[in-house]
Amino acid sequence: MKFESSYLQRVYDGLESRNAEQKEFLQAVAEVLESLEPVVAANPELERWGIIERIVEPERIIQFRVSWVDDNGKVQVNRGYRVQFNSAIGPYKGGLRLHPSVNLSVIKFLGFEQIFKNSLTTLPIGGGKGGSDFDPKGKSDMEIMRFCQAFMTELEKHIGADTDVPAGDIGVGGREIGFMYGQYKRLRNEFTGVLTGKGLTYGGSLARTEATGYGLCYYTQEALKSLRNTDFNGKTVAVSGAGNVAIYAIQKAYQLGGKPVTCSDSTGWIYDPEGIDVDLLKEVKEVKRARLTEYAAARPSAEYHEKKNGEHGVWSVKCDIALPCATQNELDENDAKMLIDNGVLAVCEGANMPSTPAAIEALKKAGVLFGPAKAANAGGVATSALEMSQNSERLHWTFEEVDEKLQHIMTGIVHNSLDAAAKYGLDGDLVAGANIAGFEKVADAMIAQGVAY
Template sequence: MYTQDIIKMIKTNYPDQKEFHQAVQEVLVSLEPVIAKDKKYQDNAILQRMVMPDREIAFRVDWMNDEGEVQANTGYRIEFNSAIGPYKGGLRFHPSVNSGIIKFLGFEQVFKNSLTTLALGGAKGGSDFDPKGKSDAEVMRFCQAFMNELYRHIGACTDVPAGDIGVGAREIGYLFGQYKKLTNRFDGVLTGKGLTWGGSLARPEATGYGCVYFAQEMLKERGESLSGKICTVSGSGNVAIYTVEKLYHLDAIPVSVSDSKGTIHDKNGIDLDLLKEIKEKRRESLEEYAKIKSDCKYIKISDYQEGTHPVWSIPCFAAFPSATENELNLYDAKTLLQNGCKCVSEGANMPSTIEAIELFLKSKICYGPGKAANAGGVAVSGLEMAQNASMYSWDFESVDKKLHSIMESIFVKSSETAKEFGDPTNLVLGSNIAGFRKIADAMIDQGI
């Protein structure tokens, strides 16, 4: 079969890139019905072309720490597909970053951006640099060194990076400042900028808010809501924090957050102000949350069963994986379902393993895959680009309203496509095919 041949090719050509294999397999298997239905995709070798990036850029980043010692890291930018618009996707600074991680993220980004209804291609980038524990001066010097190479490959109508794990407002500021020095241009070349110099209101909130809006749409179709329901959230970064915030807006009860060391279970509801203080201002472990708020439970990952995550052992109505890839495995999925979970909406990129996804689909719960459910972040990045191009800014309510509308549109398109192919509850099928057809048809229109 055509799709299986492409999957085998990827595994042969890139044997060590396991996350990329997983991302390609998850998408291509779900595309089999549309490939069988329309011969033009195979005739134009669309799958072969779509799984190969337009270009892969890797470079050395030399910088100096506060002790005057020279350091070296590797930087990446993988521009995957620009059939429907300029490349768009975040930069991730984390020790786990390698070419395979960036490639899987870039591949996912292509489909996610297609679903937003905006004219955005897909890309991803980053470095194995770890900003944790670094001074502001060290982060600045690294960002400047990183941009010394990256600026050659980006532009407001070419490739527009944003933030991701390890790249927040501080890093975007340093990156943009260096870009401006190197090019003598004030372009909308990065998103996630400061509000006083081209940023968009609601951008920090967008991924978390959007993920909850998507869950709301899934539940609404079944005559249910989040009001009064217990919800679990993993992670404690931007996505998780604003998922918690939006859940409160809808009268839900978010009872968990997590980080690399453990999970907070606060049965009365996460103290959002305390969470923001610890993670956004003090940048400390969630252990500090438990020290301050003694009536909650702190579960150390080291004390929990190996290969599982304690956050998914907490009974809930809806779960929001908002940390990192493959954080929710088959055991976790079984535990969630046994404890009565009716909805999973993914705030992170590919947070569930293929086995977990298969179980969610088989159980017929509301399952929102990441490329659909977490598209709110890049959607508002696209809105920031539009504001930059028009040299005009919208107020928070306007951006939030547009975000809600985009998330509703993503759900409707995914749902309608799933119904078209005879599996109404399978939003993996629906979102993958909907995203694919838009890109593939553009590629055919533009020739080879």
């Protein structure tokens, strides 16, 4: 990676030499630092205070063994992580991911992105992330409970309502949060808002389940209005994924007048020209926890395609708006070119870093509106912070109250990003704007607090 700034180049080269094997983390850092070139040039105090060196290094990395017993009585061992990246503007905040792909690079990339995402919400939360290489697929409820209890037995030593507040991510939904919260409460003998995404009966927030998908669509709608003078109405929407983010992005896209026609999981994808049936998708994925083959079997209009290496999947479908909501680097340069050829107007990211750098470059070069993950999918963590506020005040807001606050936050992120981009002569660049707006708030706080950490 080459930078115009000798300061940025020096910091990145040092980081790369120390973390050469951590490709996801380095990709995330390079994307942010590239946007910060004009900021560093205009603000020499950033180098004087060592802000870039400090912001790319986690304040704390916790790695631990998770030993648990499966239903056959066999001891299983997994690796657990919590990366507490930056607490300049508030307690560490970020999800827990349970997936075989989890390693230190993935958790560091997610934690680094979380710093700026959380800053963009304007709420007082710092950046962190955690998880394990445990795979919940195919496990019984009792196995998942035992794993979650073992995981929390170590994690509880490092978190707290005013220190670090984890949430859910891939593989961690309401069931897993409930098991973890129960173990935390047992060990600490206290009832605090230490986890978000909790059930409504024990401190959870209405609209939290819907928040990331809804927020993605609120962001996309406002960006379309601001930059293209249009909206979702009458648009065909391609969505990847079939988890929490994808399901509620599909639901909100319908509510805004769009027609979502695709979704996907790890084994295949669906094209439904009549529009995805949200109720059926929820039944298959949230109730049965089954594969999309069951959706196709119950929906005559749906085409099921088994996942194959090298194919474009959902991105081969002609659409106006594309919302990647599955996992990192799922949309590559060839996918981007196919979307461009099919006349896509906007691509906004619901997953974390789902587009490769080459794909982003191709989309932006073609004039496609591109909304980066740290801005477009910030609705989940924003509503988690709203859950923290309700817990602190011992209050419970209505769905409408939370949804209104979410919509206000997401539209604000669009305009704050555009303002930050314009400040440095990058008019209309939502990627640079999000990185700059998120960074400047954290950098100001770090300078104000000195170099004590």
